[in-house]
Amino acid sequence: MDLNYNEEELAFRDEVRAFLDETVTPELRDKVRNGRLTKQDMENWHAALNARGWLAQNWPKEFGGAAWNAVQRHIFEEEAAMADAPRIVPFGLSMLAPVLMKFGSKEQQDYYLPRILSGEDWWCQGYSEPGAGSDLASLKTRAVREGDHYIVNGQKTWTTLGQYANKIFCLVRTDPNAKQQEGISFLLIDMDTPGIEVRPIILLDGTHEVNEVWFTDVKVPVENLVGEENKGWTYAKYLLTHERANIAGVGFSRAGLDAVKRMARAEMHKGRPLIENPHFAARLAQVEIDLMAMATTNLRIISQAAAGQAPGVESSMLKVKGTIIRQEINDLARRAAGPYALPFPSEAVEGANEPPIGPDYAGPTAAHYFNNRKLSIFGGSNEIQRNIIAKVKLGGGR
Amino acid sequence: MDLNYNEEELAFRDEVRAFLDETVTPELRDKVRNGRLTKQDMENWHAALNARGWLAQNWPKEFGGAAWNAVQRHIFEEEAAMADAPRIVPFGLSMLAPVLMKFGSKEQQDYYLPRILSGEDWWCQGYSEPGAGSDLASLKTRAVREGDHYIVNGQKTWTTLGQYANKIFCLVRTDPNAKQQEGISFLLIDMDTPGIEVRPIILLDGTHEVNEVWFTDVKVPVENLVGEENKGWTYAKYLLTHERANIAGVGFSRAGLDAVKRMARAEMHKGRPLIENPHFAARLAQVEIDLMAMATTNLRIISQAAAGQAPGVESSMLKVKGTIIRQEINDLARRAAGPYALPFPSEAVEGANEPPIGPDYAGPTAAHYFNNRKLSIFGGSNEIQRNIIAKVKLGGGR
């Protein structure tokens, strides 16, 4: 056993750090911290990574990917989070692309994959439906074959950044008489096809990051079907395993913990920095201790993955513990901000030329706290993860 | 609303305090604290209360009871716990007696009730069976009518203080073909009937407080049947509602909290009393705060009961919260004891003439901690209580 990175890994980390140092400007970092990235910011980040050859980290080289191993991906994710770099928008790169590579036609691969790299296409995800929740396979959006088109009707929801996307990959029901998980197909759809309407969902922190997407008699050419008709559930599940990369969010938690510490050093409580208050310090230390252990759990699983073992129930464990830790850090941040967690200034009040209300770190804390309640709900709720764990560990009989 | 006792209640409390002051000697108090009461101690306490007319607190006056209302009973229970008085052994007095008063024959009432008061009979409970657990109605002990006797075969378990008892009240199956909760009868049995064997169960803290009771062709006269044959489940449920008196255990928690504070004032941590350590103090304060609230919840329910409203799901809530609080206090006590929680001296090492190992308060803490894990298991586990709460609050549809 050796808990330390080897020389090669250390060298790679230094490369990553140098890149981040150069690319993540203080302005960009502040936007990330305050959750105020624009579409342009995200596109710029995408382009910068692409220019460096680091955009498609998990793609094989033949498709223009970096073909990093699990440890390299982990190092990048952790360093990027610690540097408050933007997240890479994953829908095309890490979710659709693996499906196309494995199940798509040569034509689909040749057409779509380069456009993902170049940023020409911004993909969004058409999985969830209202009323389906964690029961994804109960989806109702219908696609009926008419000649060389499918006619799609129905509604998707929780479509992240759908307002920026020009493409959507969708699960649709092509055989309404089949059992629930059969009769589903996987379609690629242009967002500017007539009959598609994107309606914003405003989240409880006032942000617009998810959408409803409505389909009314939307004509989709049959060549936009991925793989075989009615086999979409297989592709969907394959995609979901890729959704789970970086599920533990160790880097985000470390960055969050650092932010809380900065705040707690600045905030004064009874004439001493809040970080010296034993009650606050105790909660902070416990989550830091939990994170130290989870970081090692994460590395253990990553090193198994690097050795070719597929992570099983461990992903579910990391999801649950990772979200608990991140949400606890969000809670500590909100508390550290004190009364200045209350203001909810609009851009109008606190614009580019206006100073923030209270200390600059305080403003986003409550919004982040509320927004990140999603972590334990979306992407397979923590209840679903516990079901999976129990099924694997208790389901097998003796 | 008025959170304070009225004058009458205060006067009653003073009376109770005076009695306890006089009756609970320092030797008796130490035995209670260390969990070393003998059968004789329990009988003496019983006799002292009976002499004062305070033994059968919830019995109506016509049966020789004190006929206290809910507030009076609460005051006594709380004061007795705070004074480290022995508990009243409840099996005859508070469990069997109400059943006899409501469902027993005149002959049974006239014969058994005075013997309970006098202490001539020590009753134990034949409810639980191995394998039944929280599913009480699945009991298997059989009673077959033969002439003017029942022949009883089977096994009971978790029979508290059965080693001291000369009588046992039993749930037995008299109709094996009836549905689970039907076909059960309620029998009164002499412990010295041939065919009864009591086997000790040693608990994880080394104590002998519960037993298995085995029945092999035990002959029980039919006049020992309470009420009607096959109606025993009704009586059993009625008895269980009485088991729930003082379910919150506020007095025990207060006494336990005081004990932890005494310990934490004596124990030194880095040159200061442990009670000044902010981490320990924070946990102590939180459980004290929880207890302050639960004491009021308890009084609210008691005052509803005194006004004639039957407590419903509130008993289950008090059971769950009450046991969580008591167990947390046990945990704090164990921690306060530090390394001296480890010794597990037998009477031989630490006898009447030998000083204790370490501070006198430390010895029983770990044993109490382990023993009181039972609080959330016995008497309807906390899981069963949560089922009950959910059933009442979610079961009704809209």
Added chain:
Amino acid sequence: MNFELTEERRMLQDTLRRFLSDRYDTATRNRILESDEGFSPEIWEGLAELGVIGALFAEDQGGFGGAGFDISVVFEELGRAGVVEPMLDTAILGGGLLAALGDEAQRALVEEVIGGGLHLALAHYEPGSRYDLSRVRATATPEGGEIVLNGAKAVVVNAEAAGQLIVSARESGAADDPGGISLFLVPAGANGLSLRGYPMISGGRAAEVTLDEVRLPASARLGTAGEGFEPLRTAIARANVALAAETLGAMETATELTREYLLTRQQFGRPIGTFQALQHRFADMLIELEQARSAVINAAGNLEKSPDFRDMQISSARNLIGRVGRLIAEESIQMHGGIAMTQEYELAHFAKRITMADHRFGDTDWHLERFLELSAA
């Protein structure tokens, strides 16, 4: 011992509950939340007409209540309905201080408050003071016959709507001394008084207040010079009871919304309320909700006791409600799933009210520490 509400309070509760259930539905509240004022003058008028404001003042102050249980009854109802109108700031903090300390002229304003015609705000906490009640760096300096105020006040709730601000400033002593703090009545629009207003994340509005050579007549002083601390402490104690009760009410609604959702929402072919894991967690929510109810009773019922005992009970309640509030807000959201993440669905509002209550007058940890100080004494 008696846990029954008096007839008068029960009537007040019923009337207020009916009014709010008629007039304060989700659509109305969402409109109010997005309004420029941050509250509804019509609703305010309605509350005044119902006597809700009067119930928060004693008879000799022109009201017909004012005790701990009057406050808890009113605020529990406001909390149940998710009301964002600044009752706490105008009536409890501002009105309470005016009624307790005012001379005859100042006390006349209380009548206006009760009638619904005047809003107030307490400008006391400062940037950097967090929740420390005695940390006042704003200064009050005599100049000629006048008093000149200088300083900055943080997150002054309802400042923009207030016709008068009650401003604390130091006449003597070091920055943390309880002694030397005075209170002044500063009319809106006074020279040198400037506000930078903003909405709050859980509804309502507040402002950063700057005092730059604000000149007041000596008659603007409220109560005795340098002795503002104890009255402030009492006002904050009453505000804590109000906030605790409001949070209790909001938790009741969050729990009830969750109950309804568990009964109606289907997943995997059955209502999610039939899943035992959720049932048990819901049972825990109900248990803790009863704990919170008892904590409010303890705080309200001891509001008229000696200051240290009173504040010990209050900190006990706020600590418990802080912990229970987090549980109930988070579990309610989690059991609802995605729908709870949307602005539109009303649970979001209640979760925010519950959570952000923890940022006024001391958070959960702050009250734990305060409890420790006061219970050790």
Added chain:
Amino acid sequence: MNFELTEERRMLQDTLRRFLSDRYDTATRNRILESDEGFSPEIWEGLAELGVIGALFAEDQGGFGGAGFDISVVFEELGRAGVVEPMLDTAILGGGLLAALGDEAQRALVEEVIGGGLHLALAHYEPGSRYDLSRVRATATPEGGEIVLNGAKAVVVNAEAAGQLIVSARESGAADDPGGISLFLVPAGANGLSLRGYPMISGGRAAEVTLDEVRLPASARLGTAGEGFEPLRTAIARANVALAAETLGAMETATELTREYLLTRQQFGRPIGTFQALQHRFADMLIELEQARSAVINAAGNLEKSPDFRDMQISSARNLIGRVGRLIAEESIQMHGGIAMTQEYELAHFAKRITMADHRFGDTDWHLERFLELSAA
């Protein structure tokens, strides 16, 4: 980065697991628990023959291991089997100090330890010192060419079986000074040494040790006069890794017993493991068990780092394992129900081992505080 055990350690693990699963069943353990010695000399001999003791010492000390991961592999297995034999006290504490500090004659004893022929005990903590490592009030006074020890030592585990006790005593400094503490090798039966032995609640035996004018030759001193603190700190660090790993092993068994019980125990006509509320709680146990495993890896893997960094990692692990241990011990008992309350069923033993580990070398809170001190530095 590499999380694979070396071939040697994997073999050690396999051999030890097989030995214990053959030789240390519940009946055997219960017999040992009730024996007068509190451990089994036969088992001890078997462990020595297997090389388990040798694995805890470095090659230059006569062993073939001694690193953090050697300790964690051995103790995890001992914990899994609920072993009560005093490996921690004889080999890690006693043997570790002898090997680190001993002169040639003293180090010769290590060979005896490795061979299984000698037991040791560390008599360091004192009545009233709780877990404070530098609080030593026992004194060592030179008299003629001899050293005279006086004082009292608390809860000295394995004292009765030990052929030699390693006793800490102060040669200079105040009661809490790290400086001035020396270590001495005191043979069992020395004049003035008296033991009051007793069993411990989680198995094994300890004693209160009194030193009344115990006269030793100067050669009995272990290491440099007055400089015992840092070696003690290292020995306790190694003991903490051992204890953490042992607790991890015990938690694995408690979890596995619970898993089996959930699958087999029927209630209301079905296995209780089909009840979702228990499923989810069991899932949480598994998640936390993995956390504990990682904490042990962190502690063991950093055992050879600088003292402050090492101890920060160790306190992190002990704090986490204290919290997880409580969860797993309590949840295992609760999910089992009544059966877990009996002495006879083996879960009781594992629950006690897990819980009472919190009473050696600092409890959960103590390590939290220590982590805060060391991570702030």
